[in-house]
Amino acid sequence: MYHLNFGLIWRYFDKLDWGLLLSLELAVASIAIGVVIGLALALLYDWGGRTTRTLVSIYVEFIRNVPLLLLVYLVFYGIPTVVNLQYDATTSFIATLSIYAGAYLVEIFRAGLVAIPRGLIDAGKAIGLTPWQRLIYIRLPTMFRVVLPSLSNTFVSLFKDTSVASVLAVPELTYGAQWINFNTFRIVEVYTVVTPMYLVTGYLILGALRQLEKRFAVR
């Protein structure tokens, strides 16, 4: 008969709360870099010719159809064997997750750019703005408001994906849970605590971003 004992969980709780913090940091770093990649490629796609579009599509389709785990291994174990680069597990994971995020964000930004009403762009042309000015002052601001809901969902998704970092022994939340699992065998207790940690954090993120959406709502 299994006896619940949460005491051990609280004793090692630092593995979990610092782990959660690291998970969030990984997510924030990845989405920040991912946004840069995604936006740049979305604009490039919009602007460029057939070759550019094909290259961007190859990147997007490749990343989206391959498991994240494989990508994580490829970047951490594979790349250093062919290229003279050295990096630690955390850097490797952030790089991987950023590239992963970028692929999904390209699609979101592309859809956002397309959704801008023609009329707004025409109005910009009518007052004499150059293409670059139209981009900065009209298209990008409008696009951001439109994609905010999708961005929030992507962010929460990425936050959950940070759990894969545990395979590289990066001490985020899932790694912390497994550490406690292997060292105390308190499997039920630890995951009973970790599950709400993920859930609540996810809801808080969505809630906070929803507030942001309201402030910037598209009329």
Added chain:
Amino acid sequence: MSDPTPDNRPVVRIRGLKKSFGSLTVLDGVDLDVGRGDVVSIIGPSGSGKTTMLRCINALETYDAGSVEIDGVEVGFRTEGGARRRRSERELAPLRAETGMVFQLFYLFPHLTAAENVMLGLRKVRRMGKAEARDVALKWLDRVGLAAKADSLPYQLSGGQQQRVGIARAVAMGPKVLLLDEITSALDPELVGEVLEVVRKLAEDGMTMIMVTHEMAFAREASDRIIFIDQGKVAVAGTPAEVFRGQENERLRAFLSRVSHT
């Protein structure tokens, strides 16, 4: 009103109909008799309960008190050894087959052609075979002037055409009474005429109809009786001539003057 013997028993008989949505009383004791072949128009301000009353007749809405009978059969409740029980969904299905409804927003089934829209009820409720159902469907589509569009999908039809298919779908079932819920209100003006023409013909052919409408001219011309509903009750009832002329009811006067620039 009519003497309730089987031959001239009213097709629809409503007594003391009451319905509330939460604290809002929408119907506050409505009485109505509709005889075979009668065409009754229901007019009144928005929110007066006209559509709710219509929807109680084919049990799309449940009612709180009173009775609604179609050909002597109570729609919302059944009496079981002295107790009144609400009818379940399963019991209501066959009862609804005896009424036909045409909706303001058409609600055609977008994944079916015009003919298939009409045939669905015939095959699944009247249990006709495919060939027989198609014959009946084509006959009714022809009656509403759309035989050529039998195999078109709804998105390929204009609003007026879609509504005519909606009428065919309802009438093909052979209902005892046809319920028309503001069927032209969502149509572009130039398409209204073709739909009203179909309704006129149905009336001439003896279809029993109850219509909620804003088309005052049409109501005057086509109805046997007009009911003015205000604040959940029948405020004025009579022939078109009576209702449009004798304006003793102040609210009716106000309503008509607001509507009359159509």
Added chain:
Amino acid sequence: MLQAMLSSLPSLWRGLLVTIEVAVIVVVTSLLIGVVFGAVMVYGPLLLRLIIRLFSDVVRGIPVLVLIFFVYYGLPVTGLNVNNFAAGVTALVLFSTAQVTEITRGSLQSIHHGQMEAGKAIGLTFPQRLVYVVFPQAMRRFLPPWINSVADAVKGTALLSLVGIVDLMLAIQQVIGRTYEPMPLYILGALIYFVINYSLSLLSRRLEARYAHFRE
């Protein structure tokens, strides 16, 4: 490099078969249960709706990996001694079912209530309305996201390598352990996953185009 790739093919093939086997079980089971759950969420009684909602929100709110670990390490504790294959499959089934429930719920709710009313008006019973009016229309909203969830299930199988199931991902790791040449194998593995999931993605786009003419 080519030599390494070729000699590893038999092991990879066996791993791929396991991956496909798991994916098929997960997809079929989650489809059957998920569609029922989704329909109950739209048409069922309040208590059932809440329970299913709770299940769906919790399962979708945690990482798949956490779910897999929880089931794999947790089941033996309850007395059920299942092998790692069953545990892994169970975890993925739970995950996929929650996804299918959401997709079903979304597609059913997108059907305008007027359609149900028109069905009622011609005398159709509730089951008839579902089969002849609602489901055919919901299909169009259901299929593209569902095919996505099938691709997610295939990608999810890779995580089962972490609990010792010898799927394609673990087979790749094992071969690398023998040959010490990671890159060729990772590329090959990526290509295999890519071919499977990209085909699914193309299918989904084809279907979306086919149904596009429906228009509300």
